Amino acid sequence: MPQNAYQKLEALFARLLRIEDAVAILQWDGAVMMPDGAAVSRAEEVATLKGLHHKMLAAPSVAGLICKANHLELDDWQRANLGEMSRQWIHAHAVPARLIEALARATSACEMVWRDARPRGDFKAVRKPFEKVLALTREAGQAKAEPLGVTPYEALMDLYEPEAREDRIEALFADLEPFIAQSLPQALERQGEPPPSLQGKVSQARQKELGRHLMGVIGFDFSKGRLDESAHPFSGxxxxxxxxxxxxDEADPLKSLMGVAHETGHALYEMNLPKDWRHQPVGRARGMALHESQSLIVEMQACRSRAFATFLAPKLAESLGLDWSARELRKRLARVAPGFIRVDADELTYSAHVILRFRLERAMIRGDLKVADLPDAWNQCMTRLLGITPPSPREGCLQDIHWYDGAIGYFPSYTLGALSAAQIFQAAEKSLPALRRNLEEGDFKPLMGWLGENIHGQGCKGSTDEILQRATGQPLSTAPFKAHIRRRYLNGEMAE
Amino acid sequence: MPQNAYQKLEALFARLLRIEDAVAILQWDGAVMMPDGAAVSRAEEVATLKGLHHKMLAAPSVAGLICKANHLELDDWQRANLGEMSRQWIHAHAVPARLIEALARATSACEMVWRDARPRGDFKAVRKPFEKVLALTREAGQAKAEPLGVTPYEALMDLYEPEAREDRIEALFADLEPFIAQSLPQALERQGEPPPSLQGKVSQARQKELGRHLMGVIGFDFSKGRLDESAHPFSGxxxxxxxxxxxxDEADPLKSLMGVAHETGHALYEMNLPKDWRHQPVGRARGMALHESQSLIVEMQACRSRAFATFLAPKLAESLGLDWSARELRKRLARVAPGFIRVDADELTYSAHVILRFRLERAMIRGDLKVADLPDAWNQCMTRLLGITPPSPREGCLQDIHWYDGAIGYFPSYTLGALSAAQIFQAAEKSLPALRRNLEEGDFKPLMGWLGENIHGQGCKGSTDEILQRATGQPLSTAPFKAHIRRRYLNGEMAE
Known part of the structure; x- marks a missing residue:
């Protein structure tokens, strides 16, 4: 039986995580299995469970227990666990129920308008409902800023990437911006004409079979997970x-194959989290930056590498009848091109999209950018960063759902993840001198073992910075990412 | 904003039903989608949600609200809704948390032993854990008996079929028993040799396509539901x-086709429940007897009829290449045979299985039958009812999970459902003189319209008896079922 204050908290948070897990399955079902006509009901079911969760978490008695537990003798894991509990309590408690409900209603309304307006590129239709979402999100950021001791925008980021700091991100991004501007034309020139499109089609069934095979190669355990289809690929x-x-896409099997590799990277992070702490906050993934780093290590660092192309080319020939040499496959796997749409972007230009969103959303939260001015600001920023100008908001600020759904503060994680991926992979390579040869042989065990020990198995024991420092011996920097881009896109042909 | 006591209860029960609905989806997922390795986690997620539900429902404040609401002026639907709330509160409050937990542990342990012991027919292995389950179930029955004002066995039945009464069921079953004994040999003689087995196989894909077509014909709305596969077919x-x-079964496509018809009958009851009361107790299905009646009306009364065989035969030829005349199909759809396994039984012998379980489980709850004596009692009862004796407990008292999982009091609903199905269909036929012709044309709209109005749309407005009386003009009796069996199996060939 429990119990001192810490043990009581463990019992409570175990229940809370069960509710979160139930919600995660219901949301997966909503995206993958649910018939359309059940959407309203499902939203209510999820809202009810989230409401219960919030009530249990934000209860004043929880703060009392946290205070008491702080004075107990705890080991490192317990101490880190208590820190996470405390952070979650602040996030839940800082925002009054009235504001949570208002935000839920406003985002739900705005999302509906956005779905309708996006195909027409009709920003005017979205403006008013988004102003409402923005106003409430700013209010939530302000409410959390004080108890967290950070700026409102940092408080919003904290939900996705705990302890993220504006200045630090701005410094990294300011460093990255000219690098992208200089590298892009060089990479474009070096890579030459695109390879010819595929003749004929590759059936979904064969793509799926190869995708499952690839998941197995990387280390996915099918007794503890699934692969399915959805309009917007995700890991849940x-x-x-x-x-x-x-x-x-029957005309481009590499799309789903690399998509599967990406999501498998996310999946292995989840599967390899510390089992002893599975149902406690400290046993969960650290944040979205490290999560994205794990998907990008698998997709960008490993699966699109020259080494892995050596392994993959004969599989593609055998399974899909695609008779490409390793060299030809490698060319197809690593190309860059400026484009309007973030989710279609390559690993070099992707960060430009993120820099744009970071700057604009931060400006909106700070009150320096009005919603009405967003389309122009977007276009100017895009022109400066990638030299292209969206013909309409459909290819500009209306292209994805995040903001209209209230997810402000999420975007920076993508590029923090890309930088971390390069830095972590570089460290792994130092520890595992045979890593490239392993990949040539399709052997992910050494890499996954190293990541399991240094990243996955750490859960939330330490901040993102601390985990990264322990794993790589240095704080986050742009250097490994730049080195990776240079080797892959700028050096003599077929380097890396 | 709420609110008087009744309105507060409505708000609470709306939340409770959302939790129940979330659990229902998680359980469907567990049976259909979940990877095996997630079973333990899923059980915890469901247990957590059920625990929250129970705590919210059994709170003493709920009783206070029910008492106050009883004095308010309410319309018929609200009054019926309050009655259901009260019944649910009694079920939740009567059983102490300690007993609920002990039952959960005991059934979970017993079920595991049963899974292992059944293939070997090893009743000895199951005996002790089942004695534990039985003792705790009796305790739960006794705890509920007083507040419900019924016997312990009735209290257990009440969870599945509210207001079910032992004497009434015994009277119906005592009437049915000799009827089955007399009819079975006559039906066997009349139907003659079984038709030849299928030559070749029918692929799952084609069976699925025809199954979906049949669901559409009956009235299933695919924007609000799904068809999938599972080891044990169910409606969830x-x-x-x-x-x-x-x-x-690729060797017998009629099995899945009639299985789909059966589950579609259940599904349409759910789909056509009163929309205005969807998220209140009164808006849910009345009980398991009426639920089973709706599946049996669709499967047994409609889809296995001579009339529907006329519609179905050409579809089978076209979709599955089965070149049967309507007459030959009809013969395959309506055959009887004594057998050991309930779930494989036809509509005549099925009730013998139910009578057996009713008598044995009631005797166990009353303390008149010891667990150690169950296999012998089962065999004697089966020999008397159907003239066959199971060679081992595998084909006898170990054949299905219900008892070992703690589901005692559930079985009678199956036969109450079969009797209700015959009686309701008879009444529908009186109101809809063209019903048989509709079925010949594959037109379910008139039947489903009538059922929607008289059964589905009634929700829990009135007891099962009251709904049946209103729909058919008489209390439940065996006469329509007997008439149905006589027409289908005992009269001149191809009658009905």
Whole structure:
């Protein structure tokens, strides 16, 4: 039986995580299995569970227990666990129920308008409902800023990437911006004409079979997860039941294959979280930056590498009848091109999209950018960063759902993840001198073992910075990412 | 904003039903989608949600609100709703948390032993854990008996079929028993040799396609539900998102087709429940007897009829290449045979299985039958009812999971459902003189319209008896069922 204050908190948070896990499965189902007509009901079911969760978490008695537990003798894991509990309590308690409900209603309304307006590129239609979302999000950021001791924008980021700091990110991004501007034309020139499109089609069934094979090669445990299809690929479920999705393009099988590799990277992070702490906050993934780093290590660092192309080319020939040499496959796997749409971007230009969103959303939260001015600001920023100007908001500020759904503060994680991926992979390579040869042989065990020990198995024991420092011996920097881009896109042909 | 006592209760029960619906989807997922390795986690997620539900429902404040609401002026639906709330509160409050937990542990342990012991027919292995389950179930029955004002066995039945009474059921079953004994040899003689087995196989894909077509013909709305596969076919999900399953036998496509018809009958009950009361107790299905009646009306009364065989035969030829005349199909759809296994039984012998379980489980709850004596009692009862004796407990008292999982009091609903199905269909036929012709044309709209109005749309407005009386003009009796069996199996060939 419990119990001192810490033990009582463990019992409470175990229940809270069960509710979160139940919600995760319901949301997976909503995206993958649910018939359309059940959407309203499902939203209510999820809202009810989230409401219960919030009530249990934000209760004043929880703060009392946290205070008491702080005075107890705890080991490192317990101490880190208590820190996470405290952070979650602040996030839940800082925002009054009235504001949570208002935000839920406003985002739901705005999202509906956005779905309708995006195909027409009709920003005017979205403006008013988004102003409402923005006003409430700013209010939430302000409410959390004080108890967290950070700026409102940092308080919003904290939900996705704990302890993220504006200045630090701005410094990294300011360093990255000219690098992208200089590298892009060089990379474009070096890579030459695009390879010819595929003749004929590759059936979904064969793509799926190869995708599952690739997941197995990387280390996915099918007794604890699934692969399915959805309109927007994602990694969901729970650490005990990891569910990733993809979508198939019969004219381009590399799309779903690399998508599957990406989501499998996310999945293995979840699957390899510390088992002893599975149902405590400290046993969950650290944040979105490290999460994205794990997907990018698998997709960008490993699966699009020259080494892995050596392994993959004969598989593609055998399974899909695509008779490409390793060299030809490698060319197809690593190309860059400026484009309007973030989710279609390559690893070099992707960060430009993120820099743009970081600057604009921060300006909106600070009150320096009005919603009405967003389309122009977007276009100017895009022109400066990538030299292209969206013809309409459809290819500009209306292109994805995040802001209109209230997810402000999320975007920086993508590029923090890309920088971390390069830095972590570089460290792994130092520890594992045979790593490139392993990849040539399709052997992910050494890499996954190293990541399991240095990243996955750390859960939330330490901040993102601390985990990164322990794993790589240095704080986050742009150097490894730049080195990676140079080797892959700028050096003599077929380097890396 | 709420609110008087009744309105507060409505708000509470709306939340409770959302939790129940979330659990229903998680359980569907567990049976259909979940990877095996997630079973333990899923059990914890469901247990957590059920625990929260129970705590919210059994709170003493709920009783206070029910008492106050009883004095308010309410309309018929509200009054019936309050009655259901009260019944649910009694069920939740009567059983102490300690007993609920002990039952959960005991059934979980017993079920595991049963899974292992059944293939070997090893009743000895199951005896001790089942004695534990039985003792705790009796305790739960006794705890509920007083507040419900019924016997302990009735209290257990009440969870599945509210207001079911032992004497009434015994009288119906005592009337049915000799009827089955007399009819079975006559039906066997009349139907002659079984038709030849299928030559070749029918692929799952084609069976599935025809199954979906049949669901559409009956009236299933695919924007609010799904068809999937599972080891044990069932109807699950929520009224807004009805999910039925089947399994395919490539050597016998009629099995899954009639299974799909059966589950579609369940599904349409859920889909057509009163929309205005969807998220209140009164808006849910009345009980398991009426639920089973709706599946049996669709499967037994409609889809296995001579009339529907006329419609179905050409579809089978076209879709599956089965070149049977309507007459030959009809013979295959309506045959009887004594057998050991309930779930494989036809509509005549099925009730013998139910009578056996009713008598034995009631005797166990009353303390008149010891667990150690169950296999012998089972065999004697089976020999008397159907003239066959199971060679081992595998084909006898170990054949299904219900008892070992703590589901005692559930079985009678199956035969109450079969009797209700015959009686309701008879009444529908009186109101809809063209019903048989509709079925010949594959037109379910008139039947489903009538059922929607008289059964589905009634929700829990009135007891099962009251709904049946209103729909058919008489209390439940065996006469319509007997008449149905006589027409289908005992009269001149091809009658009905």
């Amino acid at each position: 479920g729970t650490p005990s039941d990891v569910r990733i999705t993809t979508r198939y | 999900g929520t009224p807004s998102d009805v999910r039925i399953t089947t399994r395919y």
